[in-house]
Amino acid sequence: MTRKVSGPEIERIVQLLGRLPGLGPRSARKAALALIKRRNDLLVPLAGALAEAVEKIVECPTCGNxxxxxxxxxxxxxxxxxxxxxxxxxxxxxxxxxxxxxxxxxxxxxxxxxxxxxxxxxxxxxxxxxxxxxxxxxxxxxxxxxxxxxxxxxxxxxxxxxxxxxxxxxxxLAQGVPVGGELDYLDEGTLAAAIKSRKRL
Amino acid sequence: MTRKVSGPEIERIVQLLGRLPGLGPRSARKAALALIKRRNDLLVPLAGALAEAVEKIVECPTCGNxxxxxxxxxxxxxxxxxxxxxxxxxxxxxxxxxxxxxxxxxxxxxxxxxxxxxxxxxxxxxxxxxxxxxxxxxxxxxxxxxxxxxxxxxxxxxxxxxxxxxxxxxxxLAQGVPVGGELDYLDEGTLAAAIKSRKRL
CATH class of the missing domain: 3.40.1360.10 (Dna Topoisomerase Vi A Subunit; Chain: A, domain 2)
Incomplete structure (x- = not known):
């Protein structure tokens, strides 16, 4: 009995998606399935966008963007x-x-x-x-x-x-308390930096 | 000052990846960046695999696979x-x-x-x-x-x-205790099904 399902094409997509950060093997399968099922509003546009990226996107020789x-x-x-x-x-x-x-x-x-x-x-x-x-x-x-x-x-x-x-x-960059941050949850290093760089009101 | 970075091509990939299950806006950006940075071992093969899927993958008229x-x-x-x-x-x-x-x-x-x-x-x-x-x-x-x-x-x-x-x-399918499951963590419905369908040893 075969263990791989539906041929090598889908397996390959699962494998490649699984290399993206944040996608494990299980979520890569779910993502591949969603892609294939939503052919017209997801698979076709993404295939097109990636092909365009392959062709067009380059690293800026000045800044690296x-x-x-x-x-x-x-x-x-x-x-x-x-x-x-x-x-x-x-x-x-x-x-x-x-x-x-x-x-x-x-x-x-x-x-x-x-x-x-x-x-x-x-x-x-x-x-x-x-x-x-x-x-x-x-x-x-x-x-x-x-x-x-x-x-x-x-x-x-x-x-x-x-x-x-x-x-x-x-x-x-300045170091200190993040905006919206609660002191009780901050580490000692951040608190020390915030005290040291305190500002006059 | 522009809020969108690096033109519409990358934004479009971020947006499409963000529609996959399991990828939020933040992880979609990370995934898009990984794709573009790893051009030869990730972006090019995935673009190819998706283009192939667009062309070849069909729903089975008999079973729906x-x-x-x-x-x-x-x-x-x-x-x-x-x-x-x-x-x-x-x-x-x-x-x-x-x-x-x-x-x-x-x-x-x-x-x-x-x-x-x-x-x-x-x-x-x-x-x-x-x-x-x-x-x-x-x-x-x-x-x-x-x-x-x-x-x-x-x-x-x-x-x-x-x-x-x-x-x-x-x-x-049979209902009961999952293999490796600990009774202490199972819900009452599962325990009731497992008792009801108990097997003679």
Missing amino acids: LDTVSPCSLCEDPRRDRSLIVVVEEIGDLWALERAGVVNGLYHVLGGHLSPLDGVGPDRLNISGLVQRAASGEVQEIVLALNATVEGQSTAHYLTEQLAPTGVVVTR | LDTVSPCSLCEDPRRDRSLIVVVEEIGDLWALERAGVVNGLYHVLGGHLSPLDGVGPDRLNISGLVQRAASGEVQEIVLALNATVEGQSTAHYLTEQLAPTGVVVTR
């Missing part, structure tokens, strides 16, 4: 302040900042954080590109919007050293 | 016992039984369960096809492998009535 034009539409946007570069670890972080609509400058995607134990040294991240952009004369401030993790912070420390010769002002 | 051949490979498998039909609500149930490798007969997918409150009457399910198959003379037993829910069981009751004139034996 993904877009259908190169340089990307953020780098080319004339309304953006070209004297400010916000450095992020991953494209997902860039998306989060754009959704919040809080950055009117340019971006620079490192492609991760320094992690010697995992073999990620400075050469594996897009650091030389950042130093080059900082030295171009156009840039006045670089905001290190890295994760508030040990790796993120040590990457920030390394970047600060590398950027020092360019004379550009280097800043980092 | 999805396959690239019609009738499906399960219906056409000469090793299967054609006197036995296992009736399931959804294709996912068929897949579960096939993975378990416990059915050597044919299947019949109803496409859901009766649910008068949601407007799902007998005409919305593939019931007439089942009665036709039952009356063909080849079938000796029909197993109602429907969910052990109120809707599943009332659908089973309705099917039993509809199938009565064909003279075919109609059975249902």
Whole structure:
């Protein structure tokens, strides 16, 4: 008796969906089934959108963002302040900042954080590109919007050293109580940062 | 300042992935990003697999299974016992039984369960096809492998009535303690069914 159901085509979709973050084998099967059952409003459009992505989406050679034009539409946007570069670890972080609509400058995607134990040294991240952009004369401030993790912070420390010769002002995100956060649920590190950076009312 | 990031192509993928079961807006974004970043080992193969599915996968006119051949490979498998039909609500149930490798007969997918409150009457399910198959003379037993829910069981009751004139034996799955289940965690209904259908050792 066969254990695989309905031939290799569906199995292949299940397998590929199962490699996406957040989808286990069981939810990948459910997702594949939903795709195939909803042929016209889900399968056909998604197949088309992915084929288009394969054809069109490229990495921006300047900032590392993904877009259908190169340089990307953020780098080319004339309304953006070209004297400010916000450095992020991953494209997902860039998306989060754009959704919040809080950055009117340019971006620079490192492609991760320094992690010697995992073999990620400075050469594996897009650091030389950042130093080059900082030295171009156009840039006045670089905001290190890295994760508030040990790796993120040590990457920030390394970047600060590398950027020092360019004379550009280097800043980092403020740390403190998240908006809507309850003190009772916050860790000691956050509370310590919030007390230390307290503001006068 | 734009709120949508990286143009409509990526947004469209995020939106479509977000319609899959188990993926919310946030995980859809993560999945889309993973797809685009892992172009060669994920995006390209998935785009290809979905395009192939669009082209090839059809619903079996006999049993309702999805396959690239019609009738499906399960219906056409000469090793299967054609006197036995296992009736399931959804294709996912068929897949579960096939993975378990416990059915050597044919299947019949109803496409859901009766649910008068949601407007799902007998005409919305593939019931007439089942009665036709039952009356063909080849079938000796029909197993109602429907969910052990109120809707599943009332659908089973309705099917039993509809199938009565064909003279075919109609059975249902056994109910009781799941294998590996601990009594302490089971609901009263399951315990009652397990006691009632107890077996002599």
